[in-house]
Amino acid sequence: MNTDTNKNLPEKIPQHVAIIMDGNGRWARARGLPRLAGHRAGTENLREILEASAEFGIKYLTIYAFSTENWDRPEAEVTGLMRLFTTMFKRELKNLHENGVQLRHIGKLDRIDTALQQQVNEAVELTKNNDRLILNVAFNYGGRDEIVHAVREIIRDKKKPEEINIELISKYLYTADSPDPDLIIRTSGELRSSNFLIWQGAYAEWYFPSAYWPDFGKEELRKALFDYSERDRRFGRVFTGDA
Numbered sequence: 001m002n003t004d005t006n007k008n009l010p011e012k013i014p015q016h017v018a019i020i021m022d023g024n025g026r027w028a029r030a031r032g033l034p035r036l037a038g039h040r041a042g043t044e045n046l047r048e049i050l051e052a053s054a055e056f057g058i059k060y061l062t063i064y065a066f067s068t069e070n071w072d073r074p075e076a077e078v079t080g081l082m083r084l085f086t087t088m089f090k091r092e093l094k095n096l097h098e099n100g101v102q103l104r105h106i107g108k109l110d111r112i113d114t115a116l117q118q119q120v121n122e123a124v125e126l127t128k129n130n131d132r133l134i135l136n137v138a139f140n141y142g143g144r145d146e147i148v149h150a151v152r153e154i155i156r157d158k159k160k161p162e163e164i165n166i167e168l169i170s171k172y173l174y175t176a177d178s179p180d181p182d183l184i185i186r187t188s189g190e191l192r193s194s195n196f197l198i199w200q201g202a203y204a205e206w207y208f209p210s211a212y213w214p215d216f217g218k219e220e221l222r223k224a225l226f227d228y229s230e231r232d233r234r235f236g237r238v239f240t241g242d243a
Helices: 003-007 022-031 037-056 077-099 114-127 142-158 164-169 217-229
Strands: 015-021 060-067 101-106 133-141 185-186 206-208
Touching: 022 037, 037 077, 037 114, 037 133, 037 217, 060 077, 077 114, 101 114, 101 185, 133 142, 142 185, 185 217, 206 217
Parallel strands: 015 060, 015 185, 060 133, 101 133, 185 206
Antiparallel strands: none
């Protein structure tokens, strides 16, 4: 980061930021546009947030791209979203790789088109040694589904009951190679977790800006970081001198 950037940032930067990119449909409706236009605008906005995250010194960024429940949306919308994801991978992968972004997929690929599955796997393989920014893409992901998957894998590995603890379960989650999120942002002003990182986010700080995702740019992210820097994270503990 350059000196000017450092002057305009809080001293305490979260290592891991996760984002529920909400409000694309309402952004489009407010402009008299189809929902897919909102998703397209949201995809375009992601580039700015990725660049800002790396510039601000965030090491891990997790984005909620498509949930296990999103399959229940209208077929035309789901099809359009898959096309957007395919286009984004083709257009952005080279730039992400050259800028040191490591892509990781969290979730399942089983319901996704074979060609897109291949794109995701190739992107993960290509960028696996990058370390400027770790980007976890939660794609066909659900927090409850993730925990069920972890339990099944634990049983499959024949772990004994006395071996099962928080640390073991965490190792079987999709995010095993990432620290728990410090800050979770949900855009559009909605106040719910929507089945996102429900295990990992147990002690995360939450931030709920009113801006729809396509309008949540670099300066909005900066505001979130300043808000986070003022939080007193106790993780359920009480420190000496507290009332």
